[in-house]
Amino acid sequence: MSLSLVTPPAAEPLSLEQARARLRIADTSQDARLTHLIRSARQRVEGDTGRACLSQTWLERRDAWDGDGRLCAFGTQFKLPKPPLISIDAITTYDADDTPMSHDPADFFIDTASEPGRLALRPNGHFPEPGRNIAGIEIRFTCGYGDDPDDVPAPVVEAIGQLVEAMYEGGLDAGMPASVKALLSPWWRISL
Numbered sequence: 001m002s003l004s005l006v007t008p009p010a011a012e013p014l015s016l017e018q019a020r021a022r023l024r025i026a027d028t029s030q031d032a033r034l035t036h037l038i039r040s041a042r043q044r045v046e047g048d049t050g051r052a053c054l055s056q057t058w059l060e061r062r063d064a065w066d067g068d069g070r071l072c073a074f075g076t077q078f079k080l081p082k083p084p085l086i087s088i089d090a091i092t093t094y095d096a097d098d099t100p101m102s103h104d105p106a107d108f109f110i111d112t113a114s115e116p117g118r119l120a121l122r123p124n125g126h127f128p129e130p131g132r133n134i135a136g137i138e139i140r141f142t143c144g145y146g147d148d149p150d151d152v153p154a155p156v157v158e159a160i161g162q163l164v165e166a167m168y169e170g171g172l173d174a175g176m177p178a179s180v181k182a183l184l185s186p187w188w189r190i191s192l
Helices: 016-023 031-049 154-170 178-187
Strands: 002-007 056-062 077-079 085-094 100-103 108-111 118-121 137-143
Touching: 016 031, 016 154, 031 154, 031 178, 085 108, 085 118, 154 178
Parallel strands: none
Antiparallel strands: 002 056, 056 137, 077 118, 085 100, 085 137, 108 118
């Protein structure tokens, strides 16, 4: 399985103006650095929580539908990474001769209300099997809380802001402050 970012978010949950205000910076001399820190903080929060903040499109390439515990409900549902799921944009399988075959996402039930989001079979449906056994399935999906920074939960934005402050003061290698961990605890990824 591989996961590739196709379209990054168009904005950041924390604006440059908000970062300047948090750090009490009156001019624009640090804007390039702050822009980098904001993006780095968001990516770190997304990586640690396994979530997407603002709308972004990803492409997942898989060898098979099963194998990593994401095929569930007796093989009738497939869980997508990076909640919250907004949409599934395309499903493609490849034949043994590498010919792509598109499958209409409307042929499936797309559950965007669950976390993680799910692709579910309709009655008498089946997941299309690839003809090649390496990267024979591609799923293009959009995830995130929405397009507007105000769509991102306030505790997540605050965590990004606090992480920007910590990185501004201590560099990109700054540890994760306990207050950031506490803010993100409802979204923290739990591994068993």
